[in-house]
Amino acid sequence: MSAMRLLMSCLLVNTVMFTGADLAMAANSEEQIIVVTADKMLDVVKGTVINHPQITISRGRIIAVTQAGADIPAEAKKIDLPGMTLLPGLIDMHVHLTSDPRYGGYRGLEFTDNFWTVVGVANARKTLDAGFTTVRNVGSSHYDDVAIKQAIDERQIPGPRIIPATYAIGATGGHCDSTEFPPSVTVPSPGVANGPDEIRATVRKLRKYGAEVIKFCATGGVFSKTDSVSGQQYSLLEMKALVDESHMLGLKVAVHAHGASGIKDAIRAGADTIEHASLADDEAYTLAKQHGTWFSMDIYNDDYILAEGEKNGTFAESLEKERMIGLKQRQSFRNALKAGVKMVFGTDGGIYPHGDNAKQFKTMVDWGMTPMQAIQAATVNAAEALGRSADVGGIEVGRYADIVAVKGDPLTNVTLLQSIVFVMKNGDVVKQPS
């Protein structure tokens, strides 16, 4: 159906609904038509700029995208954003809403378990206010990402759309285990699984309790004690079992991988996104292109970790590892981009303060992307990698009305994305210019 016909049919429904006694109620209900106009709009799907856009919204979805001047239904609520550029609600493919970087090292042990769920509630709001209307939460405890998602969907609290992974899966003693305790202190790690059978069973269990994506650790990491950041932690056989099981259940797979061998085996196993990808080499880029694997490289947070880590109580061992990989990861980002690897925007929010997600746009531009490419990584590409192109990541007829605005032109100054002044999610205005 053409945009105009869709609009007309919606208007017809609207006219019927807005008659008689229902009028007053309908005017404030979800049925209301909203028309947003602004100076410019980024068409991230085509990679172009549209002047004087006019976007019509009904029931949380976009029903028409036209130029200003096209007919506006008489009963529509108008939102005009002069001097501003509209873009789709942003997507961060790698966050941990229930983490706060200020409690580094052992400091987190001062709090009760559910403290972190409450922290996640506050961070959900900060993330949405920053213009991120969709996030993938790739690792948390106690199924608290599922709880936060449910509370947001039930409109109990404000926050982005969440794709929860629940627990990250990993090997005993690996990055996704709790490696900071002596043997006498037993800390449950429900994501720990060894060997294909245990791994498959764990994927099934996490899906049962709400996982919509599976995250696993293929290599060591920065914030884990005792492991080497580059060392591989699952065999190819184990990774294959995990990916096959997840795909059979309709779940995509996100892989924590810094070291080259772990990255390459994860790609060979059929994983969907490689997180970090810090020490990727030429062979890894070739494999990623062959398999259509996305790289989700968190290249901003090095600045934060090195500036604030010591004050935050981060383990000296972790800071040492960060100094080893931070610059290398940025160089890999530039090389992967040159090689033509597909990229999405993932920041590891929670390693740095939530709400600062958009700081990474500048780092991506400093290391080789055009502003449009960086924005596409956080919109149209991310939506594709999620398998959600019909719903999010573009201002297009049929997709959710997830729309944000900045003052001025983000293509000439990408740091403007750090000051999003207008946020609409699902047709609801959650932040307005003051």
Ligand code: ARG
């Ligand atoms: N969660 C990751 C890890 O612990 C964070 C890595 C941050 N450093 C970086 N340069 N991206 O391994």
